[in-house]
Amino acid sequence: FFSVVAMMLSRSNAVGSRVRGISSMRSMRPAVGPAPAGRRRAVSVEARKVALLGSAGGIGQPLGLLLKMNKLVTDLALYDIANVAGVAADISHCNTPVKVTGYTGPEELPAALKGAEVLVIPAGVPRKPGMTRDDLFNINAGIVKALVEAAAMHCPDAILLIITNPVNSTVPIAAETLKAAGKYDPKKVIGVTSLDVVRANTFVAEAKGLDVKDVDVPVIGGHAGVTILPLLSQTTPAVAFTEAEKQVLTEKIQNAGTVVVEAKAGKGSATLSMAYAAARMTESVLLGLNGEPNIYECAYVQSDVVPEVPYFASKVLLGPGGVSKVMGTGEMDSFEKKGYDVMLAELKGSIKKGVEFANSPPPPSS
DSSP states (O other), X not given: OHHHHHHHHOBOSSTTOOBTTBOXXXXXXXXXXXXOTXXXXXXOOOOOEEEEETTTSTTHHHHHHHHHTOTTOSEEEEEESSSHHHHHHHHHTSSSSOEEEEEESGGGHHHHHTTOSEEEEOOSOOOOTTOOHHHHHHHHHHHHHHHHHHHHHHOTTSEEEEOSSOXXXXXXXXXXXXHHTTOOOGGGEEXXXXXXXXXXXXXXXXXXXXXXXXXXXXXXXXXXXXXXXXOGGGOBSOOOOOHHHHHHHHHHHHTHHHHHHHHTTTSOOSHHHHHXXXXXXXXXXXXXXXXXXXXXXXXXXXXXXXXXXSEEEEEEEEETTEEEEEOOOOOOOHHHHHHHHHHHHHHHHHHHHHHHHHHSOOOOOO
């Protein structure tokens, strides 16, 4: 465990090195002066408060731990509707400089949000037996809407990282909610799709016998099923795939979440890998806030890359204001173009559903 975390959090001293053993196209600042033997070099950063909303859940707990270990975080606010006091106490005992404070329930939410520069939102419920997809959507959509309404009041300038599923719909919900409050900045509302990239990098490295830290596979579209489109033709380093390999790998990446759910046999979903991917994305956003150059991640954001849909996942450049630039899809091969055509209808429907919910939410169930 510690070797994995060290790989994720450590930085090379060389400019142009990679972070956390994950290919990320980042140029890192060289450290100044020699470090004492056996000790890491100190990293000077600005004070940053991160609020984790949904911190007592399956994603929130491991994500809170990873954020407690992040040198770019100085103040970590852990919020949930219940059971957060124990999580905060537990994580606070880790001997890192990050200050941890727990907040429980709606009455303490304003204090959790006050001064936060980054909000990470995994809050929501997993699908339970007997629950329809519409039931799940209405619950999670309502949770995101309420949290974003509070953010608009108490930390309107914060960058929002939306993890709560379905991301294809919850990001439009967050955007519409902020628009209604007069606080919307498209550069600061980001759907976290990093897990799709993490999986793609892992599966391609395994299939081709590559070192995973050198692999970077762009993943575009959305964050569910066929809307997840790995651009295998744009893999770094350049790798050749047969049509059969493309089919197998694409489906493996798209269905990876289902594989985890089935493997856990009803006891959970992809909480640990999601926490890892979200920690990676949060660190990238913090690096951007600190003015670090060349911080690229794939993310689901407001975009004009695809005229048919107002939200789309592609590589983005992160900076002091959030998303500095939304990158295009690049040249797709014929296999990817077919997948692209298939995804659009699904993505349009998910976006429409989110916008409609935000503007006309259903009445609370009795």
